Amino acid sequence: GAVVSQHPSRVICKSGTSVKIECRSLDFQATTMFWYRQFPKQSLMLMATSNEGSKATYEQGVEKDKFLINHASLTLSTLTVTSAHPEDSSFYICSASFPRALVDEQFFGPGTRLTVL
């Protein structure tokens, strides 16, 4: 099956710093990448959808200037949490998709656990 990697898997940072999370599709070209946020024992909340070479589409309530998404190529998307604060601590998951027959399946990365002190 298709593989999506995320780096880093875990990051601890001080309040006020910026953190970059990478999402890579390893063996396929992803037409679309999605970024999700998951609080403990809760569901995945879509933050933004990005297509290669175009601006990301952010969900309502997600600050574009705080969560910068760059989809530079068909295999790489980055999420930068700028000036992180403790309330940004969460599990961030990316997924990538490509049209496959009639199934536009998403392949998920393993997630990045961000802790802001």
Place this chain on the structure above:
Amino acid sequence: AQKITQTQPGMFVQEKEAVTLDCTYDTSDQSYGLFWYKQPSSGEMIFLIYQGSYDEQNATEGRYSLNFQKARKSANLVISASQLGDSAMYFCAMRESFSGGYQKVTFGTGTKLQVIP
């Protein structure tokens, strides 16, 4: 209104028994996709099964089958012959497509399944 509703926050099932996890959805689209994902304690999202809105047959993947009742807008997951390794969170999700190629996947709140030996 909730797009995806999972009414069972937690379920128990005896090993080797079958279990049904409920999912109802709400959409006005004619074309949509329904997914089930498994999330173990490690956090990774594992794709289980997919049902397209135009598929007339219920989807099956090994021990997983999706009981799709379009008129009732339900897409229940049936796991047959439960195994201890099936203990995890299970999320139902729906993909909708919008104009301009924008897609969105909405997740339910999840059901925590525990398999009892």
